[in-house]
Amino acid sequence: MPKQRQSKAPAKVAKAGEPVPTTAVRPGAHRNEKIGEVVSTKMAKTIVVEVTRRVPHPLYKRIVSRRKKFYAHDEHQVAKVGDMVRIVECRPLSRLKRWELATIIRRAVQVGTESALETQADTRTRKTVKKRPEAAA
Numbered sequence: 150m151p152k153q154r155q156s157k158a159p160a161k162v163a164k165a166g167e168p169v170p171t172t173a174v175r176p177g178a179h180r181n182e183k184i185g186e187v188v189s190t191k192m193a194k195t196i197v198v199e200v201t202r203r204v205p206h207p208l209y210k211r212i213v214s215r216r217k218k219f220y221a222h223d224e225h226q227v228a229k230v231g232d233m234v235r236i237v238e239c240r241p242l243s244r245l246k247r248w249e250l251a252t253i254i255r256r257a258v259q260v261g262t263e264s265a266l267e268t269q270a271d272t273r274t275r276k277t278v279k280k281r282p283e284a285a286a
Contacts, residue, residue, distance in 0.1 A: 181238040182251065183219065187228050195246060196223045198236055221248040231257025 185200035198219045203212050220243075221236040228234055233255040236248040 187232045196228045219248050220245040223250045
């Protein structure tokens with residue numbers, strides 16, 4: 150008897166601080182996790198997260214920022230550019246993806262865009278041509 154396919158539930162939009170549904174793991178398994186900012190969502194079900202850490206310089210001991218980008222799996226495509234997210238380690242999903250989205254810690258500020266009508270109706274700039282004074286003869 151062939152296996153029956155389970156229907157996929159509609160994607161639920163996660164709010165800030167709410168856990169994102171992830172793949173099943175062993176209970177009690179320790180998985181590395183990192184917190185960073187989403188810098189790209191242009192790939193299907195993949196986000197690029199930039200993690201910044203502050204470490205002392207090996208020679209001068211001054212605190213410097215080190216940044217690294219991680220490719221993470223976002224099954225429901227809920228993360229947006231600018232969000233602060235928590236990613237956790239998982240099995241290799243592709244050549245570069247070894248992390249998956251766990252939670253969205255803080256949503257990015259959404260900036261509205263002007264409509265085309267508002268930009269066309271803007272009359273603050275003058276588009277007149279200056280007339281040159283004619284030379285007196």
